[in-house]
Amino acid sequence: MKPKLSKAFRQGLLKITSTTGAWIITGGMNTGVMKLVGEIIQLNHYRSKPVHIIGIATWGCVSGTDVLNVQGQTVQYTKSQTDVPGEASLDSKHTEFILVDDGSNHKFGAEIEFRASLERAISGEFFDPAPTFGRQHSGVAGSTSLRPEKFVSVPVVLLVIEGGPNTFKTVHEAVVKNKIPAVFFEGTGRCCNVFAKAYNKYRDLKDQTGSPEELNTNSDVIKKRKDEIKRLLREELKEELELLDSGKKTKKV
Incomplete structure (x- = not known):
């Protein structure tokens, strides 16, 4: 990313997170823009307003999962250096993680549909031009029973910076299937x-x-x-x- 664009992105992201309490959802890996987002949030000067950076990643693409494959225990995850194709470490600056296991190994993108459905559920059809109450949903959204009666719709926006082949699927799942708007950083x-x-x-x-x-x-x-x-x-x-x-x-x- 060009220095000018990087500076604008840093300033904008810090302003949004410090003033709105927005959650940030990324792929959770210690690479590329995901790593950059974690580094930017560390610069947050409003420590009284903690920022949630949620990483949603494919289990089969995370290095060092052997220490994570436990139940009811607290473990220490150490970032490892790996040159295995289709594998990367989790970014330590994220605050929460959701790891999606579809049985695949070293194949990025298994989390895309889950992530889009989760974001759709969070948004509560905020951007649906004609919401239908009582409508049944697929995926994480499931049905209206997942939401309290006084559910408040939350605006969700997909920010796209750079991106590879899987980004096309991410955009399709968000925009076409789940009606979540996207903002593209042209020039990245x-x-x-x-x-x-x-x-x-x-x-x-x-x-x-x-x-x-x-x-x-x-x-x-x-x-x-x-x-x-x-x-x-x-x-x-x-x-x-x-x-x-x-x-x-x-x-x-």
């Missing part, structure tokens, strides 16, 4: 730059031809136009998506 690289380019390209296409809904009220025509826009976007983003998938650094947009 990788996944964020792809989303930024996709948004700008879509806006250009819409300005040139009008949105599908504006062009015609016929459902078949609208669907055809949407499919055409998707095709054009895939062609425009083909190179960036291939680079991301191969683990290489994307070019700047």
